[in-house]
Amino acid sequence: MPAPYANRTGQPCWADLMTSDLPRAREFYTRLFGWTVSDSGSEYGNYILFRKGDADVAGMGSQEPGSPLPDAWTTYLSVTDADAAVASSRAAGATVLAEPMTVGTMGRMAILMDPTGAPFGVWQADEFTGFDVFGEAGSPVWHELNTRGYSAALDFYTQVFGWEPAVLSDTDDFRYSTIGAGHDMVAGVFDAAEHLPDSVPSHWQLYLGVPDVHAAAATVTELGGTVIREPWTAEFGTFALVTDPTGALFVLGSVDEPHAEEKAIEEETEEDADLPIG
Structure with a gap:
């Protein structure tokens, strides 16, 4: 289904992987899910967008050399103001791992750790709103x-x-x-x-x-x-x-396949569409 959730404030809108082995991770995920990749170029640190057909579904970037952090996926929550969200999070007991930063014309982001120790991101969308599909195979x-x-x-x-x-x-x-x-x-x-x-x-x-x-x-x-x-x-x-x-x-x-009755209806509809009219 299309992703009506990407712009809902406070809800997940994106996920990306920080990996210590970009080529190996790229091969793994493209072969497992049939994803293609789009490299954002040096302007964005060669950040990779994973795509399902024409839809953006996830991202991937390289860990800094010598980083002590484990390779991990990060979930981002949609916000209208990243700076305000960081200030509110800090006041509520969160730790700021990466201060708000602007990502070209795509948006503004920050990385935090909630009061229970779970890292997450916030994303303030500009040109990029997040994943394009949700709830489908490969998303x-x-x-x-x-x-x-x-x-x-x-x-x-x-x-x-x-x-x-x-x-x-x-x-x-x-x-x-x-x-x-x-x-x-x-x-x-x-x-x-x-x-x-x-x-x-x-x-x-x-x-x-x-x-x-x-x-x-x-x-x-x-x-x-x-x-x-x-x-x-x-x-x-x-x-x-x-x-x-x-x-x-x-x-x-x-991800469930359509029920038998739904498949039958779809097949009948396709057959009807092939019948000559008049």
Whole structure:
């Protein structure tokens, strides 16, 4: 579907990968998802746009040489004023990792760490508004905050970004809220305090859509990545937790094929369109 979410203030509008091995990551993601790439040129540090057909779906840049940071995907939230968002975030307990900067004529960005330790970005759009598709194979299908401070995280994002969380579950075993109403849900917040290994901090997690999670997980291994958690099926689909060859974590999420009845209707419509008129 087209991405009506890209300009919704406070909601995810983009995701990009910072990698220590640009050529290897480029080969991995283009082969796994069938993406093509567009190099933005030296003016933008040779930042790469991953594309699905004519649609921008994600980005990628190189880690600074000698950077101690792990390779990782970053989720960006849409804002109307990056400087104001940074000031509000700082006042609410966030740490600023990269001060607001203008990216040519594309927009203005900053990188922060929320009060529970999860890094994220903010994006103030100018010419570039974010991903062009959402919820399709080869595009982002979900963004999820796995946090060790569930209540603090909800308070922070509600205060700074105007979230109106909807509680999906509130038990000691599974505590989860969603962002976006009904079929427009675009992100979730998971109370991961009792689930994350001690060495894993709070983090935003990107879900990328595939038509067959089992097949895609096998391809991840063939391309040098790692399957951290084998495919599992839950209420909302089939998923697999994986990393790319340099360790950047993401989730494969199933994208349903049209139901049989819908396919039949589409086929009948196509046949009718081929009939002569008159």
